[in-house]
Amino acid sequence: MVSxxxxxxxxxxxxxxxxxxxxxxxxxxKIYHVAYRMLGNAQEAEDIAQETFIRVYxxxxxxxxxxxxxxxxxxIATNLCIDHLRKRKQSVYSLDKPVEGAEGLDWHDRLADxxxxxxxxxxxxxxxxxxxxxxxxxxxxxxxxxxxxxLEDLSLSEISDALKLPVTTIKTRIHxxxxxxxxxxxx
Amino acid sequence: xxxxxANDLIHSYLDEDLTEHEQSELKQHLCQCVDCRTHFxxxxxxxxxxxxxxxVYAPENFTEKVMAQLPKDTFVxxxxxxxxxxxxxxxxxxxxxxxxGSTYSLWxxxxxxxxxxxxxxxxxxxxxxxxxxxPADQTVAGDxxxxxxxxxxxxxxxxxxxxxxxxxxxxxxxxxxxxxxxISQVVEWVWYNLKQTVMNLTH
Numbered sequence: 001m002v003s004x005x006x007x008x009x010x011x012x013x014x015x016x017x018x019x020x021x022x023x024x025x026x027x028x029x030k031i032y033h034v035a036y037r038m039l040g041n042a043q044e045a046e047d048i049a050q051e052t053f054i055r056v057y058x059x060x061x062x063x064x065x066x067x068x069x070x071x072x073x074x075x076i077a078t079n080l081c082i083d084h085l086r087k088r089k090q091s092v093y094s095l096d097k098p099v100e101g102a103e104g105l106d107w108h109d110r111l112a113d114x115x116x117x118x119x120x121x122x123x124x125x126x127x128x129x130x131x132x133x134x135x136x137x138x139x140x141x142x143x144x145x146x147x148x149x150x151l152e153d154l155s156l157s158e159i160s161d162a163l164k165l166p167v168t169t170i171k172t173r174i175h176x177x178x179x180x181x182x183x184x185x186x187x
Numbered sequence: 188x189x190x191x192x193a194n195d196l197i198h199s200y201l202d203e204d205l206t207e208h209e210q211s212e213l214k215q216h217l218c219q220c221v222d223c224r225t226h227f228x229x230x231x232x233x234x235x236x237x238x239x240x241x242x243v244y245a246p247e248n249f250t251e252k253v254m255a256q257l258p259k260d261t262f263v264x265x266x267x268x269x270x271x272x273x274x275x276x277x278x279x280x281x282x283x284x285x286x287x288g289s290t291y292s293l294w295x296x297x298x299x300x301x302x303x304x305x306x307x308x309x310x311x312x313x314x315x316x317x318x319x320x321x322p323a324d325q326t327v328a329g330d331x332x333x334x335x336x337x338x339x340x341x342x343x344x345x346x347x348x349x350x351x352x353x354x355x356x357x358x359x360x361x362x363x364x365x366x367x368x369x370i371s372q373v374v375e376w377v378w379y380n381l382k383q384t385v386m387n388l389t390h
């Protein structure tokens with residue numbers, strides 16, 4: 001059973017100029033969603049999401065079809081987001097140190113982030129952006145996994161493939177992510 | 188079971204990773220432990236909360252903007268794609284191009300004045316001006332081929348006369364029993380050579 005993605009990729013490689021836009025249409029919401037949840041604002045999300053597709057186009061020759069296409073594109077998107085977050089937070093102090101006693105949080109999270117507005121038009125009707133606020137409180141490596149698991153509904157093995165981490169590591173981070181969010185949300 | 192173990196089981200349960208046996212053990216502990224029950228409830232709420240997140244859609248014109256930023260097809264990529272689609276056609280056209288190229292270079296190399304004739308002593312050859320003359324009183328039996336030069340026929344040629352990149356001037360006293368051909372196109376030269384090859388093969 002040949003997937004839609006495989007068919008589209010074949011057409012793209014043959015030079016069919018309509019095939020790549022179809023692929024973008026298929027994945028644009030998913031990728032934009034991940035980027036938005038990772039970065040917390042619409043403009044950066046759009047930039048990173050576009051960059052993701054440009055990378056996909058440039059690297060189609062390197063795509064290994066034994067992996068699901070979704071796994072590959074999620075990997076590119078997540079890595080771009082994490083790189084972007086790292087650049088954004090560059091400062092004299094090391095903010096990557098974990099905060100004692102609060103698993104999954106680091107000092108980035110403890111300090112208020114001036115870039116993020118409390119509300120965003122994108123999140124109308126979502127408890128006034130509370131989900132985004134909660135996700136923002138996680139450090140990038142926990143944030144990405146919680147987004148992929150609970151917002152994009154990827155399975156543990158899909159996340160493991162996408163992030164190139166063993167399933168046990170994924171499980172541990174999900175557990176810690178859930179604990180951290182429970183604390184943050186006072187549940 | 189202590190609460191720490193129970194917590195591990197709670198997380199495994201939320202991952203849908205528990206055996207039936209482990210499930211009943213957990214249930215037992217939760218019945219007896221308020222703290223763990225509360226903790227379990229809280230963790231479940233986290234999941235519900237996350238899954239209540241609003242759906243987010245890419246902005247309008249997203250695809251257009253992506254396409255506008257893609258690298259334009261370079262000449263190399265154009266040919267690569269052509270290759271994939273019509274490998275035979277491309278291979279054939281490349282072959283023809285190469286053959287034509289080598290043919291042209293062979294042809295272009297020979298800018299020398301050349302004369303092929305069975306009896307050169309019957310002819311007047313002016314190598315400075317690249318001309319050959321078959322004098323009026325002479326009869327030459329055989330083909331004459333002149334290259335990069337002109338030939339003037341005042342006598343008789345019992346055979347063919349071919350001028351490649353040159354002219355044949357037939358005087359009123361001149362006579363050619365065979366064929367007279369002026370070749371100035373590469374294609375004709377190729378065709379001429381082909382004909383020669385075939386004729387030589389069949390003789």
